[in-house]
Amino acid sequence: MPFERRYIQYKHLVDAYLQRFVKDAQPPSLYQPVRYILSGGGKRVRSVLVLLACEACGGSKRDALHAGAAMELLHNFTLVHDDIMDHATARRGRTTIHKKWDENTAILVGDELLALAYRALLKTQSPRIHDVSRVFTEGVVEVCEGQAYDKEFETKPNVRVDDYLLMIQKKTGKLVSVSAELGALIGKGTKQQVAALRRFGEHVGRAFQIQDDLLDITADEKEFGKTIGSDVQGGKRTFLYLEALRNARGSDKRLLLSFARNGGVPRKNIKDFQRIYLETGAIDAARTRIAHDLAEAKHELRHLRRSPARDMLHWFTYMLLHRTH
């Protein structure tokens, strides 16, 4: 089966699981928005990665489905709470929970998504359930810490590229590496395989986030499902921004600095940022970094035996590099 079709099949498995999981739950004030967010699409990248990592170690994807769904629930928990904190109005082309309902609802829905994530995870039947739960929990702790760093950066005067990389490793990378590690644990991978898949996830996670930064400034708005340049308007110091700041001179540098001072720039300046990011080599640096991380990720796959699942993990990194949304 071609990789794309198989990916969609795995994604459907997860979607169907999630739908079933919250179908008749009460009360409506809580579960209506929960169902809304879970039916809002999303690529289910983390879930599919759990299933593939499990298969690549010799396990069955069915065994990993609970954990796969758990990762998606956990991911949605972070989205709902981050959207409140960022005052975001749209997500995946739809109104965010705190806008469609209110902030109190969004706080509670996020909490519930995290609780449901554990409920799904703990349906896993595995002699390694203690490790599975611990790895998952360290993911939750780090994602909160990453979000705290991200918020600190908004008002911190000097953020360096390295600070940024630490932050995204916690905020974004960790959940990708947890996904791969959980799959490996459930698939009864060897110690070496579990570690290799964790590192695979770290690289993929970082590449994924830098790609996100890149798409925010280079993507096609309709395809992307989010407003282009929202990072620039919102004053978010991304990999691109920090790279550009290192190399920009004169009026370009002043514009970059004013952005940090004012917490963003007006919509009309987005094209200036697009130009500056190109001219300073920030876009090239991002592309190089992504390619490097994905190469490292692929290299980790040597610890796995050849299998259709391993081939698909290979393809997975390729797909991430070429995604448009």
Added chain:
Amino acid sequence: MPFERRYIQYKHLVDAYLQRFVKDAQPPSLYQPVRYILSGGGKRVRSVLVLLACEACGGSKRDALHAGAAMELLHNFTLVHDDIMDHATARRGRTTIHKKWDENTAILVGDELLALAYRALLKTQSPRIHDVSRVFTEGVVEVCEGQAYDKEFETKPNVRVDDYLLMIQKKTGKLVSVSAELGALIGKGTKQQVAALRRFGEHVGRAFQIQDDLLDITADEKEFGKTIGSDVQGGKRTFLYLEALRNARGSDKRLLLSFARNGGVPRKNIKDFQRIYLETGAIDAARTRIAHDLAEAKHELRHLRRSPARDMLHWFTYMLLHRTH
């Protein structure tokens, strides 16, 4: 050792654990408020209950300390998020997190407390760790559902005493029963003992919440650490309110109904509510209900062998009934 002294000793064990648990964690924007809330006192009722239930089944309190701390972390997660939703300015005589810092911080601190709760829980060494985690998780799910019902009630025209009892069973009672059940599981209690301690916790939890409603209107403000009558001012339909509404007539009934319509009454009306609650027998009904639940709780203890821990569980219910804050 007298019960009070032993209670304080157990509470200190938990306090010391919690302090150690978050001592050097980074970043400060996240862990400073976490340390603030965890050092703010609190009776550690749930934690002590975990330790006692474990001992009462023949286990050691040291084995249950991780789970005891986890219950306190979980409880504090609910407090921090509920305080945002309720716009509360004070808790345990101190400024709430979202007031002292801001709402974004409070959202994230709550999330982190829940993550830390799982981290502590999963340090438990027990062959029943899968059950321990599942029971804990069902507690988290229900406490979110309970909070959703509580919020629904704020705008629902007809709330009955039974609706209220279901809500507090989820919102407050569940975490008390989870505490007792976790202790029993970790202490290797029999199936019957685990079930008995769960029911013990359900009764104690309900009594505890109705006692809270009662203290809000009858306590000494200084001792209580919260503003008296805050439920009445905030338009919270408590057990007392719903009981009074069943029996009030004339202008008293009109005052009660205006309260529901307007989402509370001014401070000057609190004494009217105190009078109405007394005259309609609502305060008596609450006291009777509490006494009944505590008697049922005590009755469950027959499933345990006689031990100092069982005696202390006995005393525990007595203490709850006579607490002033």
